[in-house]
Each structure stands twice: as C-alpha cells, then as structure tokens.
Amino acid sequence: MVQKAKILLVDDRPENLLALEAILSALDQTLVRASSGEEALKALLTDDFAVILLDVQMPGMDGFETAAHIKRRERTRDIPIIFLTAINHGPHHTFRGYAAGAVDYISKPFDPWVLRAKVSVFVDLYMKNVQLREQAGLLRRELEGGRPPAHGERGSRGLLPELSARLAAVEEQAEALSKELEDSSMSAAVATAAHLERKLTGLRRALDALEPGADAPARAESSQG
Structure with a gap:
C-alpha cells in the first residue's frame, strides 16, 4: 500500500476547514484538522506532516505564535508552513509571516488551483x-x-x-x-x-x-x- 502524506489544516472556523478539505481532496492525501494553534501543536507531537496550512487570525494563539512554536521544535522545524490570511496586509505584515517561518503567504479568497x-x-x-x-x-x-x-x-x-x-x-x-x-x-x-x-x-x-x-x-x- 502506498503511504499517504499528511497535511495539517489549521483554522478556527469550521467552514474554512471544510473549504480547504474540498480543495485538497483531489490530492488524495490524509487531511488532518486543527481548530486552534494549541490543537495543531498537539497533532504535531505524534504525526509527521508534509505541509501545514495555517490561518493567521485565530483567537488565543494566532498563526504567527503557532508558527514560532513549530519552528522552535526540532521535530517540526523543517515542515513547510503556508500562511492563509483574510487580512489586507502590507509589507510589514508579510515580513512578519516570513520571519515566523512561512514558505508562502496566500490571501483569502484564494485561487483553489493555485493553492x-x-x-x-x-x-x-x-x-x-x-x-x-x-x-x-x-x-x-x-x-x-x-x-x-x-x-x-x-x-x-x-x-x-x-x-x-x-x-x-x-x-x-x-x-x-x-x-x-x-x-x-x-x-x-x-x-x-x-x-x-x-x-x-x-x-x-x-x-x-x-x-x-x-x-x-x-x-x-x-x-x-
């Protein structure tokens, strides 16, 4: 049996997670949900992931803080992080995302094909x-x-x-x-x-x-x- 990669989807809104699952289902990989930064960090303790899709705006621990924790852990620091944001961000906001360890930054609403x-x-x-x-x-x-x-x-x-x-x-x-x-x-x-x-x-x-x-x-x- 061919091993499937795991993709971690992190967003506090269920409708956004559902939309991500619909877009990425065609890749035929294992999609794992997390509704908060804390839940994402817990999932990363036990599973290996190919990539993380991380919402920036979340209550409590936001995307930037979550990414910082991920990058501090030896086990997870090399996992690529793609930030998803609905914020009309400027250069400073974008720089903060890359400084937190993001490999890419995509604004909502995003093109499903591009994502x-x-x-x-x-x-x-x-x-x-x-x-x-x-x-x-x-x-x-x-x-x-x-x-x-x-x-x-x-x-x-x-x-x-x-x-x-x-x-x-x-x-x-x-x-x-x-x-x-x-x-x-x-x-x-x-x-x-x-x-x-x-x-x-x-x-x-x-x-x-x-x-x-x-x-x-x-x-x-x-x-x-």
Whole structure:
C-alpha cells in the first residue's frame, strides 16, 4: 500500500476547514484538522506532516505564535508552513509571516488551483524524502553486512539490484520535480529539492561502491560519508 502524506489544516472556523478539505481532496492525501494553534501543536507531537496550512487570525494563539512554536521544535522545524490570511496586509505584515517561518503567504479568497498546486509541490518533496529514507535504510543494512538473511529475505547481492532500481526511480522523479521548479518563485521548495538531489547523489555513490568489483578503499570512503 502506498503511504499517504499528511497535511495539517489549521483554522478556527469550521467552514474554512471544510473549504480547504474540498480543495485538497483531489490530492488524495490524509487531511488532518486543527481548530486552534494549541490543537495543531498537539497533532504535531505524534504525526509527521508534509505541509501545514495555517490561518493567521485565530483567537488565543494566532498563526504567527503557532508558527514560532513549530519552528522552535526540532521535530517540526523543517515542515513547510503556508500562511492563509483574510487580512489586507502590507509589507510589514508579510515580513512578519516570513520571519515566523512561512514558505508562502496566500490571501483569502484564494485561487483553489493555485493553492492545490503549491501544496502538491511540498507533498511531492515529502514523498521523495520518505522514499529516500527507505533506500538509505536498505543501504545501511548492506553496509553493516555480515548478517545471514532471515527466513524469507534475499541475500545481500540479491538486494542490490532492487535497491538500485528503486533509487533510480526516485532520482528520475526528483529530477523531474526540480525541472518543474526551475522557474518557480517558491524558493523554499527549490532549496528543498536541491537538498534532496544532493542526498540522492551521496546515496548513489555509496550504492555504487557496493557493486561487485568496487575496490575496498572506495567502499570504505562511501560508508564514512
């Protein structure tokens, strides 16, 4: 079963949450509601999210305060935050949003197609990172070596072709995503995609060092990196 990304929707008004769910349902991901900043922080304690859509104006803890708490936590500080606001804000208001850690700022009423496209980019990046972690786990098992395969497992050399094929698929998807973002104004997404490509390059080098015929020094160097 393909894992779905979780998207956190934070707004104190139920009708706004319902509208967001209607817009984002086409992405076929898991949508999680939070009606306050406190509720959002509680959800972030246990679940991993691809992106957070955060309303600015909320009673009690507003969007700026909520974002500040999110960015202070090591577990959640790298989650992209898109601020949603009905305020006719000026440059100072916008700067405050970006200073709080937002990757984008969208005014209500917003274009559903634009919002869905922006969220889709971060979902794609999140899924690529999940796949990359899975490949890194398989590669780590190869690098550890020395353990006989358990019942139902394939041997070390049988796993390498599968790992290489999976990594090639992620590399192809990451390259396509980077090309889509070349002319994008979403600097945070572009930076994340570039970081993903660097990690893919390092993983590919380590995998190549495990292929039959790779010399010992190269293998040792890759395992240390």
